[in-house]
Amino acid sequence: MPPVVPVFLVGVVSAPLVKKMVKPIVRGTIKTSVKLAAGAKRAxxxxxxELSDIAAEASAEILASEPQRGDNGRQPAKKAARQATAKAGS
Structure with a gap:
């Protein structure tokens, strides 16, 4: 039967050494992941x-190109009266 205890002892002795070597690698990986996540969040x-700005510009262009309407969907009374007077005078 092969000796089990020496293999176990090798694991117990080497675990702290492996931990010391692996910890900086894991820490570096986590740091890189955090930096990438922050960059993605910023982007x-x-x-x-940018999309909000484009949407606001498009809304402003649409509102500027449409004729002004009152709350009930009709032109305000003063503007309608001016247009009626202008048409009648022509």
Missing amino acids: AHEANE
Whole structure:
């Protein structure tokens, strides 16, 4: 029967050494992951701002190109009266 205790002892003795070597690698991996996540979050925020700006510009263009209407969907009374007077005078 092969000796089991020496293999176990090798594991017990080498575990702290392996831990010391692996810990910086794991820490570096986590740091890199955090940096990548922060960069992705920043890029998503900038893209969201850009899309919001484009949507606001498009809304402003649509509102500027449509004729002004009152709350009930009709032109305000003063503007309608001016247009009626202008048409009658022509």
